[in-house]
Amino acid sequence: MWITRLGLRDFRNYKHRDFTFGEGLTIFVGANATGKTTIAEAIQTIATGESFRKPKWDETIRWGCREALVTMEAEGETAAVSVELHITADGRRGWKVDGVTRKQTRSATRFVPVVVFTPDDLTLVKGPAEQRRSAIDALGDQLSSGYATLRRDYARVVRQRNALLRDDAPDSHLTPWDEHLVHLGARLHLHRRRLLVRVAEAAAPVYAHISAGESLAIVIDDRCGIGLQDPTRAPSQEELETSLQAELRHRASDERARRTSLVGPHRDDIGFTLDGRDARTFASQGQQRTIALAWKWAEVNVVAGMLGKSPVLILDDVMSELDESRRRALTDLVRREGQTFITTTNTGYFEPGLLESADVVTTGGDA
Amino acid sequence: MAYYAPPIARLLAELERLPGIGPKSAQRLAYHILRGDADTAGRLADAIVEVKRSIHFCGRCFNFAERELCDICDDTGRDASAICVVEEPRDVVAIERTGEFRGYYHVLQGAISPIDGIGPDQLRVRELVARVGAGGITEVILATDPDIEGETTALYLSRLLKPLGTRVTRIASGLPVGGDLEYADEVTLGRALEARREMD
Numbered sequence: 417m418w419i420t421r422l423g424l425r426d427f428r429n430y431k432h433r434d435f436t437f438g439e440g441l442t443i444f445v446g447a448n449a450t451g452k453t454t455i456a457e458a459i460q461t462i463a464t465g466e467s468f469r470k471p472k473w474d475e476t477i478r479w480g481c482r483e484a485l486v487t488m489e490a491e492g493e494t495a496a497v498s499v500e501l502h503i504t505a506d507g508r509r510g511w512k513v514d515g516v517t518r519k520q521t522r523s524a525t526r527f528v529p530v531v532v533f534t535p536d537d538l539t540l541v542k543g544p545a546e547q548r549r550s551a552i553d554a555l556g557d558q559l560s561s562g563y564a565t566l567r568r569d570y571a572r573v574v575r576q577r578n579a580l581l582r583d584d585a586p587d588s589h590l591t592p593w594d595e596h597l598v599h600l601g602a603r604l605h606l607h608r609r610r611l612l613v614r615v616a617e618a619a620a621p622v623y624a625h626i627s628a629g630e631s632l633a634i635v636i637d638d639r640c641g642i643g644l645q646d647p648t649r650a651p652s653q654e655e656l657e658t659s660l661q662a663e664l665r666h667r668a669s670d671e672r673a674r675r676t677s678l679v680g681p682h683r684d685d686i687g688f689t690l691d692g693r694d695a696r697t698f699a700s701q702g703q704q705r706t707i708a709l710a711w712k713w714a715e716v717n718v719v720a721g722m723l724g725k726s727p728v729l730i731l732d733d734v735m736s737e738l739d740e741s742r743r744r745a746l747t748d749l750v751r752r753e754g755q756t757f758i759t760t761t762n763t764g765y766f767e768p769g770l771l772e773s774a775d776v777v778t779t780g781g782d783a
Numbered sequence: 784m785a786y787y788a789p790p791i792a793r794l795l796a797e798l799e800r801l802p803g804i805g806p807k808s809a810q811r812l813a814y815h816i817l818r819g820d821a822d823t824a825g826r827l828a829d830a831i832v833e834v835k836r837s838i839h840f841c842g843r844c845f846n847f848a849e850r851e852l853c854d855i856c857d858d859t860g861r862d863a864s865a866i867c868v869v870e871e872p873r874d875v876v877a878i879e880r881t882g883e884f885r886g887y888y889h890v891l892q893g894a895i896s897p898i899d900g901i902g903p904d905q906l907r908v909r910e911l912v913a914r915v916g917a918g919g920i921t922e923v924i925l926a927t928d929p930d931i932e933g934e935t936t937a938l939y940l941s942r943l944l945k946p947l948g949t950r951v952t953r954i955a956s957g958l959p960v961g962g963d964l965e966y967a968d969e970v971t972l973g974r975a976l977e978a979r980r981e982m983d
Contacts, residue, residue, distance in 0.1 A: 569931050572931045573931055575898055576896065576897050576898055576931070576932070576935070577897075579897035579898045580897045583897070585897070585902065588939075588942070589895075589897075589902055589903065589939075591938075591939075591942065592895075592935045592936075592938035592939045592942070593935060595938055596931065596934065596935060596938075
């Protein structure tokens with residue numbers, strides 16, 4: 417599916433603006449603070465229910481207004497859909513699909529898969545482990561509602577268990593939470609592994625292409641006691657549960673002392689190697705950015721492969737952050753099949769050929 | 784600025800405290816009451832006062848009761864060897880509606896949730912252990928909600944009750960995951976009861 421229309425009412429700095437989009441590439445050009453990123457955010461929000469800016473939702477309502485409204489119309493080969501999102505001053509969101517109210521965000525946001533690439537994503541390699549975990553988890557959430565549910569349930573178990581550890585609760589109170597942590601944690605870890613294999617398989621050829629032959633691999637540094645760095649070497653659910661149990665016993669006194677859950681996939685990390693060497697310590701700035709670019713490219717391919725439809729790609733202000741060769745690589749990604757939105761301050765970053773085929777929208781008109 | 788006469792404003796404020804009632808619903812209810820006759824309003828007020836005055840928790844199962852024991856605990860015709868453990872009084876109603884269960888109940892009045900400060904001691908767990916420990920119970924069916932907190936409560940109780948020598952079962956899923964018992968339809972809940980399993 418591709419997005420044909422986007423409407424913004426009192427969303428951030430937009431009072432009232434409607435856009436019509438083509439099936440290919442749309443470039444939003446404007447000076448800083450003219451609302452380019454807001455358009456990128458609105459597209460992601462209406463399509464997926466998430467925003468890369470991670471706002472409190474009431475912050476997205478234009479100053480002095482009671483409600484923000486974002487609308488989208490999307491079209492596929494066989495069907496069309498219209499989605500409405502009302503954001504009210506209490507931070508609540510109400511969804512409508514084809515005019516009918518939907519209670520769950522999930523049921524209103526499964527039509528158009530989206531991959532977003534922002535300058536923040538460029539720190540994937542060296543940023544905190546949390547950034548890498550959420551990169552893989554956000555992808556998993558979008559690919560399967562089972563993954564999303566599992567992740568939410570697991571996060572809840574960790575929160576509950578942490579509350580007990582903070583209060584120095586007796587072991588008998590901890591035991592049932594341990595069982596959940598082991599069972600759900602093993603499942604989450606295995607799902608992540610499987611997804612990482614797909615991302616790694618899709619990212620390696622892209623990286624090799626951009627870097628003229630270097631080999632990129634993705635490894636897992638787990639806190640589940642299993643110690644299998646290569647994601648393709650997957651343990652069974654039983655093996656993983658056994659190792660999680662052992663690791664919990666092993667770290668029990670640490671967990672008591674630090675009053676928080678130290679064992680489980682919420683502490684896993686993902687690493688990258690280039691020709692077998694750890695990218696975090698050995699890779700140059702440029703190589704790290706190439707890895708981030710290869711990861712995003714892989715996301716596009718994984719989503720397309722698993723959902724059978726090419727995702728909408730949103731590039732928010734990343735062109736200015738990349739050098740010539742990486743910009744060219746990103747341009748190749750943009751040329752693939754599928755709808756793409758790019759925000760930029762300067763169209764000079766784009767090849768004339770690409771610009772000719774694009775719809776160029778100037779921002780700052782109505783804000 | 785006052786839009787409403789003070790007595791109306793007070794009624795609106797009270798109505799808005801109720802779950803699911805926003806300013807508009809409160810206004811609709813208040814105007815309905817105002818338009819009706821005094822008897823109707825009196826009956827509503829009496830019913831509210833009366834339910835708070837006469838209803839307390841059953842001394843045995845902690846369901847709502849008008850007398851010392853609730854109607855179910857008072858019914859000697861039921862199967863005294865089975866106890867079905869639920870979180871809330873409304874869950875008793877949901878299971879009774881299935882007609883699949885003829886034993887007695889135990890209402891925990893919640894589920895274990897450390898982030899909300901609710902542990903076994905804040906629930907009617909000690910009373911449940913006492914009932915089972917008194918003997919004569921051959922099966923305890925754990926029918927807490929199929930969400931994380933409900934499952935944890937079930938796990939905790941099964942650890943506690945099994946050493947007492949009784950059979951401990953958990954209602955099977957078939958219930959929507961993450962759902963509350965009260966929203967389950969009778970057929971789903973009935974089937975889940977039939978397919979209950981032993982807890983390990």
